[in-house]
Amino acid sequence: MGAWSGTAITTWARRAAVVANTDFGRLSDLEALLADAASPELPAGPDDLALARTAAAGLREAFLRAGDGDAGGSAATLNMVMARLYARPRVTVDDDGWRTYVAGRGGSPAAEYLANAAWGLAQWVGQYGPDRLGRCRASRCRSVYLVRRWAGQRRYCSERCANRMYAAAFRRRQAGLGQPATDEGHAPADRPLPAART
Numbered sequence: 001m002g003a004w005s006g007t008a009i010t011t012w013a014r015r016a017a018v019v020a021n022t023d024f025g026r027l028s029d030l031e032a033l034l035a036d037a038a039s040p041e042l043p044a045g046p047d048d049l050a051l052a053r054t055a056a057a058g059l060r061e062a063f064l065r066a067g068d069g070d071a072g073g074s075a076a077t078l079n080m081v082m083a084r085l086y087a088r089p090r091v092t093v094d095d096d097g098w099r100t101y102v103a104g105r106g107g108s109p110a111a112e113y114l115a116n117a118a119w120g121l122a123q124w125v126g127q128y129g130p131d132r133l134g135r136c137r138a139s140r141c142r143s144v145y146l147v148r149r150w151a152g153q154r155r156y157c158s159e160r161c162a163n164r165m166y167a168a169a170f171r172r173r174q175a176g177l178g179q180p181a182t183d184e185g186h187a188p189a190d191r192p193l194p195a196a197r198t
Contacts, residue, residue, distance in 0.1 A: 004100060004123060012120020013146055019117050020059040020144050024052045030110060037113050048110035054084055055114040059121065063144035066125070066133035074130050078122055087115035138165050 004012075022029055030044045030052045058081035065074035081087075086105040091098060104115030124146065125133065134154055136143045138161035145157045156162040 004120070006127075009120055009123040009127065010146075012116050013124035015113070016059050016117040016121035016124075017063070017145055019052070019056050019114065020063055021142070022052075022056055024049060024056055034109055034113060037109065044108070044110045047106070048108055051085070051105065051111060052114060055081060055118065058084065059118065060144060062121070063133045064135055066130040067135035067144070071130040074125070074133065078118065078125070082115070082118045082122065085111065085115045085118055087119050089119070136161055138162070139168075 018033065022033060024030055027044060027046070027049050030049050033052070034044060058077055062074045062077040062081065065071075065077055084105075087102050089100060090103045091100055093099075102112070102115045102119040104111030104113075132147045134145050134147050134157075136145065136157035137155040138157070141157060141161050143157035143161075145154075147154050156165065
């Protein structure tokens with residue numbers, strides 16, 4: 001294949017959201033992430049963990065800037081992440097034909113995973129626009145997510161967060177406390193949207 005398919009772009013953009021939502025406090029956090037990919041040939045090491053932390057912070061910032069309406073800042077941050085990962089497209093030819101992938105710093109499985117995640121997110125934004133990157137508006141949730149539909153309407157990363165916020169608003173109304181301005185800035189009559197699969 002000469003270019004990434006829509007499925008590959010979506011898969012890697014989702015993985016970018018997972019990277020952005022992971023703290024990478026321990027090497028086992030990175031190993032769990034890599035278990036999602038095709039069997040890594042080499043174990044992850046301390047250098048890979050440092051790279052994962054850098055990538056996670058940058059990808060998270062790109063999501064947050066886009067969620068705040070700062071498309072230019074989000075693009076600049078995403079470019080910086082790809083530069084730090086040395087993400088560069090490569091083409092190989094084998095018996096199955098042409099294959100496109102993204103190489104990362106040092107060529108380790110972790111570096112390639114992170115580079116492909118950043119590249120996939122860049123492709124996603126290029127295809128759908130920065131308004132398709134969201135941040136959860138639920139209190140005490142720091143998650144970022146991809147918006148597959150209803151651009152500009154989804155406010156929560158999951159049905160769980162949406163239900164928690166609507167239950168809290170209901171309890172406030174029942175207690176006669178009224179509805180204070182919520183962190184998502186929408187009226188209490190709003191109903192949660194079905195969770196988009198990310």
